[in-house]
Amino acid sequence: MKTTKQTRVVFYLVTMMYWFSMYTYVPILSPYVEHLGGSLFVIGIVVASYGFTQMLVRIPLGIWSDRLKIRKAFIIGGISLAAVSSIGLALSTNVWFVLGFRSLAGIAAASWVAFTVLYASYFQANEAPRAMGIISFFTSIGQMLATSSGGFLAEYFGWNAPFLVGAAVGLLGMFLAIRIVETKEVGTMPTMTVTELLSVGKERLLLAVSILAILAQCVTFTTMFGFTPLYATSIGASKADLSIIIFCSTIPNAIAGYMSGGYFVRRIGERNTVIIGFVIAAICTITLPFTNSLFILILTQSLNGFAQGLVMPVLMGLAIQSISEERRASAMGFFQAIYSLGMFGGPFFTGLIGEQIGLMGGFVIVGCISLFAALLAANWIPSLKSQSKRVSRSA
Secondary structure, eight states: OOHHHHHHHHHHHHHHHHHHHHHTTTHHHHHHHHHOOOOOHHHHHHHHHHHHHHHHHHHHHHHHHHHTTTHHHHHHHHHHHHHHHHHHHHHOSSSHHHHHHHHOOOOOHHHHHHHHHHTTSOOOOGGGHHHHHHHHHHHHHHHHHHHHHHHHHHHHHOOTTTHHHHHHHHHHHHHHHHOOOOOOOOOOOOOOOOOHHHHHHTTTHHHHHHHHHHHHHHHHHIIIIIIIHHHHHHTTHHHHHHHHHHHHHHHHHHHHHHHIIIIIIHHHHHHHHHHHHHHHEEEEEEHHHOOOOOHHHHHHHHHHHHHHHHHHHHHHHHEEEEEEOHHHHHHHHHHHHHHHHHHHHHHHHHHHHHHHHHHHHHHHHHHHHHHHHHHHHHHHHHHHHHHHHHHHHHH
């Protein structure tokens, strides 16, 4: 699809507003649940609920989008639900209401399937990693603006302020999303059946990168978007400090996301880019609970954010690189549903472990998982990528 600069600018703005509406309150979410009386285990459930509902919804949403041959309506619906979720969180008075509306945010986030597939359609098929790097950059910018303001809003205007601001930005994004450009796909595309979906899921490269993405998201949602803010408050961080910590994580994440598909992949390849990202994330996660200085904590989480920004855009690009256009939403839905296991499992089991042996043990275990993911990437990506190219040439 040929697009103008204005078309892409609108898409970038909507993308940033979409993520802003769901991440404004992330720096204060775990301390807020603790403030409402939640234990480490309950905090883990609340954080994990965001990934759990995505896991349930993303595959059906991808199939539905392919069947209707539309993406834009799902984008508008997703950002609308994000705004409703933020309003609900602002009105919540106990941890169970927080759990319900954070779960709704997960349903909103499931529409990211439609975002990525529509944006990828603006590029040639072989430019998928580059496209995912660019859109990941604007994702990170939206998350960075949200998380860097959320703690300050809570510090100076109260706990509810981040939720209300997130809702307002989500509503603005909903109206702007009406201007997103989507051309009707020409011809009659076959509807994806369950059997065909399972066939897509068996594609070896897609399955491999989906498993790696589970482990990547496990690290992200245990640290940056999970328990790092809670650990920071235990060593004396204020609500405003929480925004600084997340801000210093998301800036490197955005830079790495923008550079991974273009700069790093071209120079060192997908395999090495992913391995380096997992190894750095592992080191930063394992050393996190041994940090008693706020400055050192910020430094480690900056490196952690950069590392995670290297990994996900490459995995996203590889997930759809060898998939035909009419099946890409289903493939991306499969990929994102599978990696939602990490968004759910990481914080859930870290909260469970934290109840027994403390957060230190949880962070160390998650860091070891990241090292294991680096080993898997070293063994899986090269041969599977070569096979994918052979399949693509024969198609």
